[in-house]
Amino acid sequence: MDKGMIALGAGLAIAVAAGLAALAIGTASGKAFESMAKQPEVSGKIQGLLLVAIVFIEACAIYALVVSLLLLFVF
Amino acid sequence: MNGLQDFFSAFAREFIDKIKIGGRDISANIEELLDFSAVFTWDLGFVQIPVTKAMLNLFLTVLIIPFFCCFLSRRREVKAGKFQSVIETLLGLLNKLCENSGLDEEQTRKFAPFAGAVFMYILVSNLLSVFSLEAAAVNPAFPIALALFDIICVIVWGIYLSGFTGFLRSLIAPKAFMLPFNLLDYVIKPISLAFRLFGNIFGASILIAFLRAVIPLFLPQVLGLWFEVGDGIIQALVFTYLTINYVGEIVERGRKKSPAEKGKEAAEAAA
Numbered sequence: 504m505d506k507g508m509i510a511l512g513a514g515l516a517i518a519v520a521a522g523l524a525a526l527a528i529g530t531a532s533g534k535a536f537e538s539m540a541k542q543p544e545v546s547g548k549i550q551g552l553l554l555v556a557i558v559f560i561e562a563c564a565i566y567a568l569v570v571s572l573l574l575l576f577v578f
Numbered sequence: 579m580n581g582l583q584d585f586f587s588a589f590a591r592e593f594i595d596k597i598k599i600g601g602r603d604i605s606a607n608i609e610e611l612l613d614f615s616a617v618f619t620w621d622l623g624f625v626q627i628p629v630t631k632a633m634l635n636l637f638l639t640v641l642i643i644p645f646f647c648c649f650l651s652r653r654r655e656v657k658a659g660k661f662q663s664v665i666e667t668l669l670g671l672l673n674k675l676c677e678n679s680g681l682d683e684e685q686t687r688k689f690a691p692f693a694g695a696v697f698m699y700i701l702v703s704n705l706l707s708v709f710s711l712e713a714a715a716v717n718p719a720f721p722i723a724l725a726l727f728d729i730i731c732v733i734v735w736g737i738y739l740s741g742f743t744g745f746l747r748s749l750i751a752p753k754a755f756m757l758p759f760n761l762l763d764y765v766i767k768p769i770s771l772a773f774r775l776f777g778n779i780f781g782a783s784i785l786i787a788f789l790r791a792v793i794p795l796f797l798p799q800v801l802g803l804w805f806e807v808g809d810g811i812i813q814a815l816v817f818t819y820l821t822i823n824y825v826g827e828i829v830e831r832g833r834k835k836s837p838a839e840k841g842k843e844a845a846e847a848a849a
Binding site: 551554555558561562565566568569572576 | 612774776816819823
């Protein structure tokens with residue numbers, strides 16, 4: 504297959520995934536900081552939940568990374 | 579005079595060449611990273627084991643951990659010194675993580691050492707990449723095997739901590755029609771664990787290998803501090819955290835409901 508098209512596809516995959524994941528992490532942490540400012544007494548709990556949420560969001564971007572690496576190195 | 583000039587120009591050319599592409603092809607570095615073939619074959623007589631780079635890393639990890647633990651636990655005293663209180667704080671953090679996920683004190687005492695062992699195993703194997711030994715998670719076989727082992731351990735620990743009936747009860751929580759989704763969870767969890775570890779470490783290694791080829795002077799060392807050390811610690815932490823949470827989920831859901839809660843639920847169903 505055409506090497507250039509594969510490279511283009513890999514780049515597009517990670518670009519879309521990284522952009523959307525960044526958007527999601529921004530929204531999540533923004534909301535979390537907002538609620539932390541409103542209720543400082545539960546900020547510890549929110550921090551833990553935020554970490555988990557960010558890990559799950561990041562996982563989606565990582566899947567795209569794995570796919571694009573497979574595209575680059577396997578095909 | 580002319581000779582000196584020649585020498586300097588040759589030196590500069592060499593130096594620029596080094597900075598530009600590290601004196602080698604860019605793809606050679608990445609190619610070396612992607613080489614998963616056996617370094618040598620370990621002949622046991624009746625069976626031959628091909629030893630890869632990841633396996634060498636893991637052998638070293640298993641050798642390092644006992645020494646490290648002996649070093650950490652030497653000269654224990656009742657009145658904790660500075661060094662000892664740091665270690666005790668970290669262990670307290672681990673215990674608190676277990677208790678927050680739904681285990682009670684007795685179960686935490688049983689389960690926390692396993693979680694700590696998983697953490698140490700991934701952490702040391704990841705941090706060995708600082709000594710340019712290439713983290714084991716670069717080879718996809720390691721994270722996949724580790725995640726499969728981990729999910730089996732989670733199920734076994736769930737059965738051990740909450741009993742077989744408790745485990746069955748956790749499968750039909752919160753309602754019986756959730757059973758296929760709960761079963762599907764045990765397929766998705768190891769896949770997500772394996773891909774997360776592999777993707778993070780492999781992506782970081784590719785980036786560092788690329789930078790080493792393009793700008794070998796200063797950037798790979800500084801960025802390596804974040805991508806290899808920082809990311810290695812975070813991924814080990816995340817893996818442990820999720821393992822604890824999976825077990826905590828089974829125990830939490832498998833707990834027998836108290837009569838008061840049962841009565842409340844029946845009243846809700848009636849209403």
